[in-house]
Amino acid sequence: MQSIDTYDFKGKKAIIRVDFNVPLNDRFEVTDDTRIRAAVPTIQKVLAEGGSVILMSHLGRPKKNPDPKFSLRHIIPTVEKDLGVPVQFADDCVGAEAVEKAAALKPGEVLLLENLRFYPEEEGKPRLAEGATEEEKAEAKKALKESQKEFTKKLASLADVYINDAFGTAHRAHASTALIAAYFPNDKIFGYIMENEIKAVDKVLENPTKPYTAIIGGSKVSSKITIIENLLQKVDNLIIGGGMTYTFFAAQGGKIGNSLCEADQFDTVHAILAEARELGVRIVMAEDSLCADKFAEDADTQVCASNDIADGWMGMDAGPQAIEAFKSVIAESKTILWNGPVGVFEMDKFAGGTQAVAQAITQATANGAFSLVGGGDSVAAINKFGLADRVSYVSTGGGALLEYMEGKELPGVAAIRQ
Ligand code: AMP
Numbered sequence: 425m426q427s428i429d430t431y432d433f434k435g436k437k438a439i440i441r442v443d444f445n446v447p448l449n450d451r452f453e454v455t456d457d458t459r460i461r462a463a464v465p466t467i468q469k470v471l472a473e474g475g476s477v478i479l480m481s482h483l484g485r486p487k488k489n490p491d492p493k494f495s496l497r498h499i500i501p502t503v504e505k506d507l508g509v510p511v512q513f514a515d516d517c518v519g520a521e522a523v524e525k526a527a528a529l530k531p532g533e534v535l536l537l538e539n540l541r542f543y544p545e546e547e548g549k550p551r552l553a554e555g556a557t558e559e560e561k562a563e564a565k566k567a568l569k570e571s572q573k574e575f576t577k578k579l580a581s582l583a584d585v586y587i588n589d590a591f592g593t594a595h596r597a598h599a600s601t602a603l604i605a606a607y608f609p610n611d612k613i614f615g616y617i618m619e620n621e622i623k624a625v626d627k628v629l630e631n632p633t634k635p636y637t638a639i640i641g642g643s644k645v646s647s648k649i650t651i652i653e654n655l656l657q658k659v660d661n662l663i664i665g666g667g668m669t670y671t672f673f674a675a676q677g678g679k680i681g682n683s684l685c686e687a688d689q690f691d692t693v694h695a696i697l698a699e700a701r702e703l704g705v706r707i708v709m710a711e712d713s714l715c716a717d718k719f720a721e722d723a724d725t726q727v728c729a730s731n732d733i734a735d736g737w738m739g740m741d742a743g744p745q746a747i748e749a750f751k752s753v754i755a756e757s758k759t760i761l762w763n764g765p766v767g768v769f770e771m772d773k774f775a776g777g778t779q780a781v782a783q784a785i786t787q788a789t790a791n792g793a794f795s796l797v798g799g800g801d802s803v804a805a806i807n808k809f810g811l812a813d814r815v816s817y818v819s820t821g822g823g824a825l826l827e828y829m830e831g832k833e834l835p836g837v838a839a840i841r842q
Contacts, residue, residue, distance in 0.1 A: 425841060426613045428466065428587065433475030437529055439583035440466060440615060441600045443590035443820070444481035444499060452498040459592075460499070460506050462820060466589045466615035467507060467534070476529040478582055479503075480517060480600050481590070482541040487551065489542035490515075496539050503536060511536050517543070518578040526582040544568060545575035546599050575599055580607035589615025594836030595824040605839035612840050617820065622837065624817035625828055628796050632759035634660060639750070639781060641666035642764030642801060645689040649696075650830040651763070656699055661753050663708045665746075665766025665777065669730060670739050672697075672709055678731030681715070683739040708753050710766070712743030714774060721771045741767030742777030750777075754784040758792070763799040763826070769808065778805050786814035798825040 442463045447455045454460070470477050486494040497513055504511050509532070514522035517537040525535050540546040550564035576599040580586070586608040588594070593601045605612045614622070628636075638659045640648055645668045655662060664672060670683035675693035700707050713730045715737040716723035727743045728734070742750065754760060762785060769778035782805060789795045797806050798819030806812045819825045828834055 426611065428469055428613050428615060428619065431473075431585065431611075431613055433470045433473035433585070435531060436470075436475045436584040437478060437526060437582070438470045438475050438585045438587050439478040439480060439579065439604075440470070440587040441590045441593075441604075442467075442479050442481050442615075443592045443617075444479070444496065444503070445483050445592070446499060446502075448498055452493075454499055454502040457502050457506060459820070460503055462617055463589055463615070464506055466587060466617065469616070470587070471509070471532050471534070474531045475585075476531055477534045478526055478529070479511075479534065479536045480540055480579065481537075482546065482593070482600075483539050484541075486539060486541050490538070491542060494539050494541070496536060500536065503534075507534065509534055514538060518575060522582060523578075540598075540600050543575055545572040547596070548572050548598065572599055572603070576603045577607065580604050585611040585613070587613050587615045588836055588840055589617045590836070591618050591621040591819075591821050591824055593824065594618070594821075594834040595827040595832070597835035602835040602839040605842075614840055618837070618840075620817070621819055621821060621825070624796050624819065625798075625821075625825065627794060628759060628761050629658070629829065632658065633794065634759070635757050636759040636761075637661040637663060637753055637757040638761040638763070639663040639665065639754070639766070639785075640763055641668065641766040641778075642799075643667035643684060645671045645686055645692060648764070649689075649692055651826055652696055653699075654829065654831050655761070656696070656703055656705055659705055659761075661706045661708060661757065662700065663750055663753060663766075663781075665710055665742055665750070665781070666764055667739075668764075669710050669713070670733075673731045676731070679733055680731070680739065681733035681735050681737040683713075683715075683733060683737075706753075708749055710739075710742040710746035710777070711749065712745045713739035714741040714743050714767070714776070716740045716774070719768075721773055723773070725773065740771075741769075741774040742780075747777055747780045750781055751784045754781070754788050755791075757788055758794070760785055760788060760793055760795040761829075762795070762797045762802050763829075765801050765805050769801075769805045775805075775808075779809050782806050782809050782811050786811050789815050798829075 667684035670680040675690040765778040767777040768774040
């Protein structure tokens with residue numbers, strides 16, 4: 425397998441799948457350029473080695489072609505500012521203009537292609553008229569499979585080498601994230617974001633220094649089951665926090681008032697607890713909670729035992745005892761994985777538990793632990809507290825990270841490794 429550090433880019437055109445799916449305001453200005461800045465090292469590496477760059481990405485979920493609201497044209501000024509070089513643009517990612525501009529690219533130059541998802545071929549999902557029959561659906565799917573091959577081939581023909589640097593979409597088998605790699609059997613590589621993500625997650629998944637603690641929070645048991653099952657095989661401690669907690673207490677006969685509860689997950693909870701006992705995994709749950717009389721910042725609050733919450737009250741954050749318990753487990757850990765907040769951290773009143781977890785993780789990291797923070801909301805939380813640069817790695821992954829941690833092979837990763 426080729427690597428970005430050793431590949432010879434001199435005189436080569438590199439097509440890079442980046443994740444420039446950035447938020448825009450009403451005036452179509454980029455409001456957070458984190459994802460663009462993250463891709464800069466890969467792009468600059470190619471340019472510095474004498475290559476030229478063709479950038480391709482999706483933006484939002486356009487439903488037609490073209491859909492000006494979702495044009496990547498809006499982000500050109502930001503890409504130019506972050507990269508420090510002028511950026512050319514092609515109005516149609518596989519049109520004549522893209523072909524001409526790509527062919528004319530000189531070393532050191534950058535071309536950005538229009539939104540890949542203007543074409544349904546990118547995702548391979550047909551755009552069906554409402555009320556389409558099953559037969560029409562099957563027909564459209566078949567036709568799209570064929571045109572997807574053409575689309576992928578056209579994208580591939582623009583360049584000499586393919587780089588995938590979009591970890592956030594690596595769990596999708598789309599034209600630009602996976603299928604295109606087949607056209608570059610000897611010239612397909614991971615960009616730095618992909619390399620770093622894979623390295624960080626593999627370190628936690630395959631080679632964790634013990635004791636290994638996972639903190640799984642968030643709202644629902646149902647969305648975290650597979651990851652919990654996978655982690656039970658590996659961790660020494662599993663801290664369960666957030667809204668999920670109350671389904672665990674309710675399943676064991678606790679009184680949880682109006683807290684979040686998924687009654688259809690009680691069997692799963694019992695299975696998880698039994699397996700943890702069998703494997704000797706210590707499960708740490710919030711024994712007490714900061715409860716509120718409504719789901720609002722101006723709610724009245726009181727601390728309750730998490731298995732004895734009065735009707736009309738709901739658990740919104742870890743209580744003081746729980747926070748101490750979480751902190752002491754985290755402090756003695758050498759590998760820490762954090763996915764999901766342990767309270768409704770978006771409201772300052774209920775952010776204390778999540779902030780304490782974040783601080784304990786940075787403290788353990790300063791003492792030599794390896795810490796990986798991943799999954800949308802824990803990343804938002806660590807950013808909110810300004811602690812992102814004090815953990816070992818913050819994943820950009822979201823869905824891709826979760827699937828990777830669940831033990832699934834990501835199509836975007838497999839396509840390069842094959
Ligand atoms: P998830 O996407 O499953 O990781 O869930 C994240 C969401 O869970 C955040 O928006 C939190 O506000 C929410 N959450 C955390 N703790 C609680 C709780 N005790 N009750 C309700 N929602 C919670």
